[in-house]
Amino acid sequence: xxxxxxxxxxxxxxxxxxxxxxxxxxxxxxxxxxxxxxxxxxxxxxxxxxxxxxxxxxxxxxxxxxxxxxxxxxxxxxxxxxxxxxxxxxxxxxxxxxxxxxxxxxxxxxxxxxxxxxxxxxxxxxxxxxxxxxxxxxxxxxxxxxxxxxxxxxxxxxxxxxxxxxxxxxxxxxxxxxxxxxxxxxxxxxxxxxxxxxxxxxxxxxxxxxxxxxxxxxxxxxxxxxxxxxxxxxxxxxxxxxxxxxxxxxxxxxxxxxxxxxxxxxxxxxxxxxxxxxxxxxxxxxxxxxxxxxxxxxxxxxxxxxxxxxxxxxxxxxxxxxxxxxxxxxxxxxxxxxxxxxxxxxxxxxxxxxxxxxxxxxxxxxxxxxxxxxxxxxxxxxxxxxxxxxxxxxxxxxxxxxxxxxxxxxxxxxxxxxxxxxxxxxxxxxxxxxxxxxxxxxxxxxxxxxxxxxxxxxxxxxxxxxxxxxxxxxxxxxxxxxxxxxxxxxxxxxxxxxxx
Amino acid sequence: xxxxxxxxxxxxxxxxxxxxxxxxxxxxxxxxxxxxxxxxxxxxxxxxxxxxxxxxxxxxxxxxxxxxxxxxxxxxxxxxxxxxxxxxxxxxxxxxxxxxxxxxxxxxxxxxxxxxxxxxxxxxxxxxxxxxxxxxxxxxxxxxxxxxxxxxxxxxxxxxxxxxxxxxxxxxxxxxxxxxxxxxxxxxxxxxxxxxxxxxxxxxxxxxxxxxxxxxxxxxxxxxxxxxxxxxxxxxxxxxxxxxxxxxxxxxxxxxxxxxxxxxxxxxxxxxxxxxxxxxxxxxxxxxxxxxxxxxxxxxxxxxxxxxxxxxxxxxxxxxxxxxxxxxxxxxxxx
Numbered sequence: 001x002x003x004x005x006x007x008x009x010x011x012x013x014x015x016x017x018x019x020x021x022x023x024x025x026x027x028x029x030x031x032x033x034x035x036x037x038x039x040x041x042x043x044x045x046x047x048x049x050x051x052x053x054x055x056x057x058x059x060x061x062x063x064x065x066x067x068x069x070x071x072x073x074x075x076x077x078x079x080x081x082x083x084x085x086x087x088x089x090x091x092x093x094x095x096x097x098x099x100x101x102x103x104x105x106x107x108x109x110x111x112x113x114x115x116x117x118x119x120x121x122x123x124x125x126x127x128x129x130x131x132x133x134x135x136x137x138x139x140x141x142x143x144x145x146x147x148x149x150x151x152x153x154x155x156x157x158x159x160x161x162x163x164x165x166x167x168x169x170x171x172x173x174x175x176x177x178x179x180x181x182x183x184x185x186x187x188x189x190x191x192x193x194x195x196x197x198x199x200x201x202x203x204x205x206x207x208x209x210x211x212x213x214x215x216x217x218x219x220x221x222x223x224x225x226x227x228x229x230x231x232x233x234x235x236x237x238x239x240x241x242x243x244x245x246x247x248x249x250x251x252x253x254x255x256x257x258x259x260x261x262x263x264x265x266x267x268x269x270x271x272x273x274x275x276x277x278x279x280x281x282x283x284x285x286x287x288x289x290x291x292x293x294x295x296x297x298x299x300x301x302x303x304x305x306x307x308x309x310x311x312x313x314x315x316x317x318x319x320x321x322x323x324x325x326x327x328x329x330x331x332x333x334x335x336x337x338x339x340x341x342x343x344x345x346x347x348x349x350x351x352x353x354x355x356x357x358x359x360x361x362x363x364x365x366x367x368x369x370x371x372x373x374x375x376x377x378x379x380x381x382x383x384x385x386x387x388x389x390x391x392x393x394x395x396x397x398x399x400x401x402x403x404x405x406x407x408x409x410x411x412x413x414x415x416x417x418x419x420x421x422x423x424x425x426x427x428x429x430x431x432x433x434x435x436x437x438x439x440x441x442x443x444x445x446x447x448x449x450x451x452x453x454x455x456x457x458x459x460x461x462x463x464x465x466x467x468x469x470x471x472x473x474x475x476x477x478x479x480x481x482x483x484x485x486x487x488x489x490x491x492x493x494x495x496x497x498x499x500x
Numbered sequence: 501x502x503x504x505x506x507x508x509x510x511x512x513x514x515x516x517x518x519x520x521x522x523x524x525x526x527x528x529x530x531x532x533x534x535x536x537x538x539x540x541x542x543x544x545x546x547x548x549x550x551x552x553x554x555x556x557x558x559x560x561x562x563x564x565x566x567x568x569x570x571x572x573x574x575x576x577x578x579x580x581x582x583x584x585x586x587x588x589x590x591x592x593x594x595x596x597x598x599x600x601x602x603x604x605x606x607x608x609x610x611x612x613x614x615x616x617x618x619x620x621x622x623x624x625x626x627x628x629x630x631x632x633x634x635x636x637x638x639x640x641x642x643x644x645x646x647x648x649x650x651x652x653x654x655x656x657x658x659x660x661x662x663x664x665x666x667x668x669x670x671x672x673x674x675x676x677x678x679x680x681x682x683x684x685x686x687x688x689x690x691x692x693x694x695x696x697x698x699x700x701x702x703x704x705x706x707x708x709x710x711x712x713x714x715x716x717x718x719x720x721x722x723x724x725x726x727x728x729x730x731x732x733x734x735x736x737x738x739x740x741x742x743x744x745x746x747x748x749x750x751x752x753x754x755x756x757x758x759x760x761x762x763x764x765x766x767x768x769x770x771x772x773x774x775x776x777x778x779x780x781x782x783x784x785x786x787x788x789x790x791x792x793x794x795x796x797x798x799x800x801x802x803x804x805x806x807x808x809x810x811x812x813x814x815x816x817x818x819x820x821x822x823x824x825x826x827x828x829x830x831x832x833x834x835x
Contacts, residue, residue, distance in 0.1 A: 302719055323721035332719060340715040345779060346708070354709060355720040361702045408720075 002065070004029045004192050005050070005081075005161050010059035012045050012216075019045040020216045023059070027161065032183060032193040034203045034224070037213035037236055038399075038427035043196050046213075047163050050194075051083045052076035063160075074103075080160035082153075084167055090146045092139035097121035099138055100153045124156045128182060143288065144175035151182050162186060163194040168202060172287035172453065173488065180206050198427060200229045201456075212236055237429045245432050246460035251443050253463060254278035256314075258416055258447065260299060263308030268294045269471045272308075276416065276449055279442045283462030284451040286491050291471040292451045293335060296418045300325045300332045312416075326355050331409030335420035335451070337398065341405045344394035348386060349375035351393055351404050355412045378407035382437060399430025406437060417441065420451045435461055455484050467491050515824055516771055516788045523792060527799030534802055541668075541681065547794040548687040549574075549742045553765035554772075554786040555694040556738025559731040561769050562698075563711045564778025565623060565630035567732060570739035570765060571758035572641035573615050577743030579645050581607040582654035582753025585661050600663045604744040612737030615641065620732030624725040638762075645755035654753035665749025683745050690741055694734070695783040707731060712779025764793055767818045792821065 003026035012020040020042045027033050035043045048054045050061060052070035061068045063079060070076040073083075090099055097118045098105075106116040121134040130148055138146060147167065154162050164183075168176045183206055186193055195207055203210060204224055212219045212235045219235050233245075259275040269291040276282050284292045298305040301319030310317050312328055319325040325332070334340040342351050353360075353371035360367045375389040382403045386396055393404060402422065409417055419438075423431045438461070442448055452458050458465055459482045467475040467490035475490035511518055527534045553570050560567045584603045589595040619637055622628045664686055668678025698704040709717040710724045718724050742761075747753045771789030774781030796817055800810045 300719070321721075321723070322719050323723065326721040334719060339713075340719055343709055343712045343716055343779075345712055350705070350709075354705075354716075354722075357702045357705055358721075364701045364703060366700060366702055366705055 001028055003027055004064055006062040006065075007046070007050065008060045008062065010046070010049060010056045010061070012042075012049060012054060013057045018216055020049070020056075023213075023216075023218055025211050025218065025221070027192040027194060028209075029160070029190040029192050030187050031209060032187060032195050032207040034207035034210040035194060035196045035213060036198070036203065036210060036232065037219075038429050041213040041236075041427075042216040043213060044165070045216075047083060047165060047194070047196065050076070050161075051081055051163065077157065077159075080158065081163070082157055082159035082161070083163040084147075084150050084154060084165065086165040086167075090138045090149055093137065095135050095137055096125075096132055096141070096149055096152075097134040099149055100124065100134075100156045102153070104157065120156065121152070124152050128152060128155060128185065144171055144178070147171065147175070147179065148182070151179070155186070159191065161192045161194065163196070165196045166198065167195075168197070168199065172289075174287070174492070176202070199454075200232065203232070204229070214238055233428055236427075245428075245435075246457075247432070247436050247439060248461060249439070251279060251439065253280050257312065259311040261309045261311075263295060263298065263310075264306050265291075265294055265298055265303070265471075266306050267471075269298070269305075272468075272471075272473055274466050274473065274476075276447050278445065278447055280463045281438060281442055281448045281450060281461055283458045283465035284449065284468060285453070285455070285458050285465055285487050286468035288453060290468040290491065292468050293420055294471075295468075296332065296420060296449065296451065300330065300418060302332070326412060329413055329415040331355075331412060331414030331417045333402075333405050333409060333417065333419045333422055335424060337401050337405065342393050342401055344392075346393060347390040348379075348384070348393055348396075348404055349389040352378060352389075352407045352411050355408060359412075374411045375407070378411060382407055382410075383433065397426075397430070399426040399434070402426055402430070402434060403437070406434075410441070414446070416447050416449070418449045418451075421453065422450060423452075423454070423457060431457075455487055458487065459483065514785075514788075516773065516785065516792065516821060519821055519824070520788055520792050520795065523795050523799070527795065527802065531799070531802045534799060539798070539802070541679070543794055543798050544684045545681045546798060547790050548681075548683040549746055549761070550764050550768055550793065551687050551691055551787060551790045552738050552742035552745065553761060554768040554790050555691045555783050556735040557762075557765045558694070558769050558772075558774055558781055558783045558786050559698065559707055560630065560735045561766070561774050561776060562707055562778060562781040563728060563731045564714075565728070565731070566766070566776075567619065567634045567735045567739075568631065568762045568766075569615075569619065569634040569637040569641055570735065570742075571761040572638050572645065573612070573736050573739040574743030574746060574758035574761065575645035575755050576615065576641050576648070577608055577611040577740035578747030578757050579649040579654055579753040579755050580611055581744040582657060582661070582747050583648065586654060586657055589658050595658045595660045597660055597663050600660045604664050604748060608740040608744045609737055611743075612740035613733055615740070616733030616736030617729065619736065620729035623732065624728035642755075642759075649753055649755040651755070653755070657751060657753075659751075662748055662751055665745050665747070666751070683749065686741075686745065690738060691783060691787065694738065697734075698783050703727070703730065708779060767814075768793055771818060771821050792817070 005027040007023060007025045010020055010023040011018070023046060035046065037043050045054065049056050052073050052075060068079065070079065091102065094102070100121045101117050106113045106120065118134045125132055125134065130152065132141070132145055132148065138149060141149065167179060171179060183193055197203055207224050209221065210224055210227065210232060211221045212232060214236060255278055256275050257278045261273045263272040264270050272295055286292050294303070297303045299310065299319065301321045301324055317328060319328070338344060343354070349371050352375045357366060360370045372389065378384065379386065379389055384400050384403045384407065386400065393401060423434055426434070438448055450462065462482070463479050465477045465482060466473050467477065467487060469491055477486060533539055557567060557570060581604050584607055585595055585600055588599060588603060593599065619633060622633050623630050663682060665683055667682045668680060669682060670679040672679055698707065706717065706722045706727050709720065709722055710727050714724055743758065746757050768789035769781065769786045770776065771792055772782060772785035772787065774786060793814060796814055797810060800813060
């Protein structure tokens with residue numbers, strides 16, 4: 001079989017950094033080809049070169065044997081190379097049909113042909129077996145439906161090469177299966193799928209071939225049928241010992257530190273009660289939309305709860321605003337680094353110091369020396385890889401950004417940490433490091449509530465787990481009761497999904 | 501080598517300063533009066549009002565908002581200051597310099613406090629868009645200024661009223677009116693205070709945090725609403741300071757002062773690199789913007805360019821400067 005897209009000897013040099021070195025990969029039609037590697041391995045750079053966002057310093061790209069010389073992403077798209085970004089690029093105030101044909105609207109002269117557009121859009125959606133109204137505004141769709149619109153957009157353009165950049169990071173199990181069905185359809189239509197992921201399970205479910213990258217180089221290319229998870233992860237991180245990946249080990253668990261009773265939020269959360277013990281890593285599992293994040297936001301005082309009582313160290317507390325929670329030494333690492341976690345355009349030190357500024361100020365003057373010292377301290381302790389603490393935060397990798405958010409709450413002397421999807425979008429190595437930091441924290445007297453949608457993670461590290469379903473707690477599991485089936489059974493809405 | 505690259509990076513980070521120097525050089529060559537001490541003192545004095553406006557407006561803009569009512573706020577404060585001084589002079593005691601200073605400052609602070617509080621409250625607690633909210637107050641405050649003044653200027657003030665606007669200190673040979681305008685001293689004090697407030701205090705840091713990402717700021721325990729109200733109060737107080745300085749300079753309280761001054765103040769902030777989307781900016785650099793606009797005005801005056809053309813030239817130069825700045829930033833990002 002002839003490859004439809006060939007990347008030949010690509011190198012990319014940014015000032016001061018060599019992002020890609022002599023990269024050659026062949027992509028075949030009808031095949032899903034996974035690109036895996038730690039953050040910073042060069043996956044994004046490679047994708048951007050294929051999609052003509054960047055131009056390669058050296059090397060060539062061939063589409064059907066013809067050399068590509070695209071000057072803009074638009075030209076690449078017209079030639080049939082489409083990218084589905086990690087962050088959705090749907091315009092919320094346009095309809096499904098308008099989004100699908102954005103930039104290539106059917107028209108007669110200057111008059112848009114909406115009827116044609118909607119007809120075509122419906123045809124595409126029908127062919128994908130999707131029940132989405134083409135006239136619906138995208139802001140009214142949920143995350144999974146929006147993702148499907150993104151895919152429909154690509155299908156509508158008859159793309160020959162489709163690149164998916166971590167498409168499942170905000171989808172639930174069931175939605176992922178729906179996505180995989182679409183990918184299988186694309187494969188059947190002889191589309192070459194390039195699939196960037198951090199999740200091993202997905203890789204083996206949907207991909208035929210995998211290229212492992214490390215430090216801008218291709219380390220290995222394998223058929224997934226002839227490989228296994230251990231082998232791939234080992235070559236990704238460049239070491240063979242994986243037994244201590246989650247690093248689970250016994251650690252003392254003490255008295256109750258925090259208790260929530262009968263927490264309700266209108267239409268979102270109903271009568272949630274749970275407790276957290278000292279030194280415990282308490283997991284919260286559930287599908288996206290089960291109300292876990294809403295519960296934690298209300299506890300932290302970021303949003304209002306309609307009813308509910310909280311006890312910290314046995315005393316009743318109310319956090320009417322985040323400042324009150326912070327004063328009681330509660331910290332909240334949110335699920336979305338960019339939107340709610342970091343001041344991306346500010347230096348690292350300003351992010352780390354942010355919640356603690358008032359506590360360390362003298363007469364309202366910022367204590368810059370304290371801020372620098374604490375930032376340097378946590379840069380060392382958490383091994384944040386940065387040239388300096390005054391580096392602008394947006395320039396760091398996801399794993400390092402996540403460490404900065406953690407550092408910010410450690411610097412605020414937090415005793416109870418709420419972590420919402422703490423390892424989302426960070427690479428294997430960074431995850432492992434992050435788990436070790438979580439253990440450090442609980443062994444030094446802290447307690448953690450961790451929301452996670454990744455089952456291996458919940459099973460791998462939580463001491464006890466609450467499962468939420470449609471705004472209610474649907475189960476409590478001890479560490480020895482944790483398994484994929486016990487979690488799914490309590491999280492899923494229908495019995496059909498439970499057996500899937 | 502190292503020194504040279506340091507100098508290079510300083511220049512590239514402060515293009516607006518380079519631009520200012522070039523402008524001065526051009527005007528200096530075209531008209532030898534430009535660098536005369538009389539003209540330079542004039543120039544400083546001409547900068548005061550815009551400098552005051554831009555210093556407070558920086559807070560509102562860095563927060564991600566705006567206040568386009570500053571010109572009208574000026575008028576209210578100017579009229580009230582004139583009325584206050586006149587009343588004191590006629591009913592209490594002859595207006596001394598000390599009394600004039602106290603009344604002017606008191607009016608500026610109280611007036612700014614009230615107007616800023618109203619604007620800030622509506623924006624912070626009722627989620628009004630800053631642009632729309634202050635657009636409304638632009639006409640409300642302008643109307644109030646006319647109502648309070650009775651439609652025309654408040655006149656008949658003693659010469660001591662000119663303390664903050666027209667008076668100059670240090671009479672030396674060659675300068676019978678004095679060397680240093682009090683308005684310049686006053687402006688320097690206010691601007692310096694605003695600069696320190698923004699760069700050194702927790703409050704200042706919170707302004708940047710809320711301006712670059714409200715959610716992150718809120719979750720870090722920052723009371724974003726309080727910060728918003730405070731920023732608008734600061735903005736209005738500095739605008740009122742500009743108002744009393746202007747009234748004092750004119751020796752009467754005119755309800756029509758400050759019209760379209762908000763545009764010059766916004767332009768100054770932008771020239772100084774303040775981002776209209778919030779999160780980025782500096783009071784000190786806004787002063788370079790103030791200087792650029794003042795120099796252009798002053799230089800064109802010296803060259804006898806007609807006032808209408810001056811408006812056109814100023815607008816064009818603002819665009820040029822901003823384009824240069826964006827070009828520079830893009831180069832930095834690429835590097």
